[in-house]
Amino acid sequence: MIIALAGGVGGARLANGLARILPPGELSVVVNTGDDFEHLGLHVSPDPDTVMYTLAGLNDAERGWGLAGETFACMEAVGRLGGESWFALGDRDLATHIERTRRLRSAETLSAITADFAQKLGITQAIVPMSDDKVQTRLQTPEGLLAFQDYFVRRRCEPAVTGMLFEGAEAAVPSPGFAALMRAPELRGIIICPSNPFLSIEPILAVPGVRGWLQNRAVACIAVSPLIGGKAVKGPAAKMMAELGLEATPQAIAKQYDGLIDGLVIDSADAAQAYGPCQITDTLMRGVPGQERLAREVLVYLGQLSPRQ
């Protein structure tokens, strides 16, 4: 069994490639919940939903978020009523947030709800929120401390980031599913997906017990760099690295995961900056075939590093 640690779009894409290659039940995707927030009184879980929609084949591949063929009638009506419409929630997507919010208020856990939704959508892989406790990513910027979605959506990643806070992380525990995975005897390897290391993976590592588990892992762990030619495919990873005083190179990614990985998968465009144990390939995933191709290469590389060297 393989664990993939994932955030949003890039992570979901590699997770989908892995899901399509590995036999049913042999992949568990542990997902960042640091981006979760309340909007319009609804609990929105952007990363778990992106992974869920992608694995269900329902995601909008072009837009990169939400559901394919989505409509936005409700949000338009919210705007007419004077409500907040800066964060677009599609009509079908809203169903996820409405049902999740209702069930959370009935004292069900985020991970139980996520598992049930995934099953209803025909997904045979486990989608496991990192924690059922509230962890909120906040960005230190010259404008002050910004909530993740304020930074990411409302301010379009424009403010310079000088640091991150994962509010609530110190008091959080891994979700029961994640805790069970950490101790699963059938675990064969761990893959850190090409998600933003600072915004998507770091919150997972901030949950007490997770970093130590990876440091003391008995199986191989590899990360896939989110950089291609020193840039992120999507999102602010490269911009943030510059703001944090880091070069957008494989070395900086490897240092970010120092002690946690046995090897790094990097793009050919970054081959000149290769650092430490590396697998060089084309990391851009073009469509589902591209996801499957990269997943296959990642699994081969993981196999080469197992048992852990």
Place this chain on the structure above:
Amino acid sequence: MIIALAGGVGGARLANGLARILPPGELSVVVNTGDDFEHLGLHVSPDPDTVMYTLAGLNDAERGWGLAGETFACMEAVGRLGGESWFALGDRDLATHIERTRRLRSAETLSAITADFAQKLGITQAIVPMSDDKVQTRLQTPEGLLAFQDYFVRRRCEPAVTGMLFEGAEAAVPSPGFAALMRAPELRGIIICPSNPFLSIEPILAVPGVRGWLQNRAVACIAVSPLIGGKAVKGPAAKMMAELGLEATPQAIAKQYDGLIDGLVIDSADAAQAYGPCQITDTLMRGVPGQERLAREVLVYLGQLSPRQ
């Protein structure tokens, strides 16, 4: 200034006729909230919304509820996730419930939210919930006590009704707007719309102070019978009357409003059963012109009875 007491569709139609005839600001519609309920974790206010959508010209006239041109993408997705989909909430309609629920949770009152929504939708008449307190209509049936929407939507009014309860009414107070209207020096008359007397008007009368206010009114009050030829245009009024041991006649309606009205507007089809002070006319409202015609006739009749005889 005229007060109209209204429930759902029939009440909303006459209210709309009145709204189109009376100068802006001279109509206040006090609306039943006994049908309000929580669904999918959202606060749904069926009657206030029907009045609001109708006065905004956004209602679906053919279906009789909800918004014209409505879509149901969210509800379909709720069903896919295993959620309750027996009560259809349209995508645009959902915006009303989402925003209302969010604002109620922020400690705003139902009447303040309703007033703001109405203004946002360009309505110049006051739409006033009968109370900001929770009042819940329940039906006594052979199947036991049923919540209103369980009876009305889920069981399609099939169970025989042997009585009604308005849970919470005894502890409720009129909304501030309603309380102000009751004492408004510019009040010229009161119209009880052709809504179901037992399900739409009785809950309003059950709010402490309302029945006494009508009994001691200083202005004329008339009711419009919801019956046409002993049948209701829509809804279970006639069926319920039979189950409650009442004949579906103007007499039974007049007795229901005994001491509260100065005259009853009845349909020509019920002319043979005319009882007490009556105005006989065509009470079926065909489209907006039909609403305006009946509103005009009702206002003339109200004028004839004023000052109160």
